[in-house]
Amino acid sequence: MSFGLYEILSVLGSIGLFLYGLKTMSDGLQKFVSRKMPIVLSAMTSTRVLGVFTGFLITLIIQSSSATTVMVVSFVNAGLLSLAQAIGVILGANIGTTVTAWLITFIGFKEAIAPLAIPAIAIGFVLIMFSNEKVKTVGDFLLGFAFLFLGINFLRDTLPGMIGPLELINPEAGELNTILIFAGLGLVLTLILQSSSAVMALTLVLCFNGWVGFEHGAAMVLGENIGTTITANLAAINGNLPAKRAALAHTLFNVIGVFWMLFFMQFFLDLIDRAMISTGLQSPFTTPEITPIGLSVFHSAFNIANVVLLFGFVNIMARGIEWILPSRDKALERSQLEYFSTGFLKAHELSAFQASKETKRFVELAHRMFNFLPEMLNQSSKKELEELKGRMLKYEQIIDKVDLEINSFMLGVSKNNLTIQATAELDKIRLAINEIEKIGDICFKISFAIVQLKREKIEFTPAQRTHIFNMFLLTNQAFEHVLEVFDKGSELGAEHFVKTREIELKINNFRDEAAQEIIEETQKGTVRARNAFYFNKVITACEKVGDNLYSLAEAVSGQKNK
Helix, strand or coil: CCCCCCHHHHHHHHHHHHHHHHHHHHHHHHHHHHHHHHHHHHHHHHCCHHHHHHHHHHHHHHCCCHHHHHHHHHHHCCCCHHHHHHHHHHHHHHCCCHHHHHHHHHHHHCCHHHHHHHHHHHHHHCCCCCCCHHHHHHHHHHHHHHHHHEEEHHHHHHHHHHHHHHHCCCCCCCCHHHHHHHHHHHHHHHHHHHHHHHHHHHHHHHHCCCCCCHHHHHHHHHHHHHHCCCHHHHHCCCCCCHHHHHHHHHHHHHHHHHHHHHHHHHHHHHHHHHHHCCCCCCCCCCCCCHHHHHHHHHHHHHHHHHHHHHHHHHHHHHHHHHHHHCCCCCCCCCCCCCCCCCCCCCCHHHHHHHHHHHHHHHHHHHHHHHHHHHHHHHCCCCHHHHHHHHHHHHHHHHHHHHHHHHHHHHHHCCCCCCCCCCCCCCHHHHHHHHHHHHHHHHHHHHHHHHHHHHHCCCCCCCCHHHHHHHHHHHHHHHHHHHHHHHHHHHHHHHHHHHHHHHHHHHHHHHHHHHHHHHHHHHHHHHCCCCHHHHHHHHHHHHHHHHHHHHHHHHEEEEECCC
């Protein structure tokens, strides 16, 4: 058979159809997983064994270890998982990803699967037209499932065009350099496609047709195991230090596994060969049709053995990674967002969850900025005051940038087919970040008023200072209650919202009483006009921050516009 442009495009099209099917199926199943996120997080953080099981289960469900590791990196970045807990989940994901090979082996090579795929597409297309989210999720799964196995079927039929180039390799079984070449091939293909499942499918087809032997197929599997770590590392590029550590942990775990397996590979393959022959199957070394089963056994056995071998060294690995990527002190916050959603398989349904955590971090940033104000009022050193003024300017720039980045992120996410629940959560966050940005502006403006007050050498009376710092205290309480609303979620947050309302009323009443008192003192002549002016500025600024915090809590708890 000739090998030309048509054959190249046919092979690429088959891989593309497989990837599209995998993505469609994964996206649909992620919608289901996102609704169970509290349960998932609880399992991840309880014990290391449950973490491994959770990683296995999530990957088994969504059929993408890449999506699972991106999710794990996101959780580490948000402070929801420690590095050791993340490593446990990653171990489980490595086992879960082996299920894909078994599905392809036992379903993808069946001649009857292609005729069944067309009716599945018909049913799936009808189901995605329904408004019910659960029904649409089933439709997405059916469409993805059908496209995935149609891709395998087409790949199996179009790959004969590659026989000529493959025969040029003429590998000699058992030679280490040849093993490394095939491992490198698996690595490069996975880096390009960003899907170890797609490369695994390609490897199984090559072995099924007899163009690549059992040993070299196993070498490609080892390369794929390293290549699949690229997605998490890409996700962690713009992340914080814990996220980079989690991504590095994934890479080190897989590299260590491949390294020791290269020494025991022949022993493993011979053991699998003898086991398959003893069960009545033919040898995967000599029978190409059986080789995919042998590769599936090897893939599972390798990853399970690697987990068993390294499970007891998770804490040591975590300390080693912390040594490789040490902490660096930072005077100020970073201005980049700390969410992750990169690579071919994007966890869109997790975006609302990630954006909510990022928005809470945004509130904490505004809270720290607000607490510079009492520090500036208490400051007598001009040098220290200028440094605080510089920090306020830096925080204002960070808040503006984070506001822009969160909005840009949500705009990009909103273009995807999200569930009604996820869309509603993103709408709440849009309202919330608008209020946070306003708080940053207020704090920045009042900081310049404080600097000007210091330059004019205006001193507040003891009574005024008491009023101002009581107002700071009330506003800090409002901040704390808003953060608790974030922690509780929509349902419990709605109940906790009542406390925020009570504090907001206290702030308003306190502002009114303080304003009336300063008017009376000014009329009596006991307080100068400029003194009263700055006093009112600070008190009013706190009251406005309280209003914004109330609106913020209103949005997060789902009370706004009710």
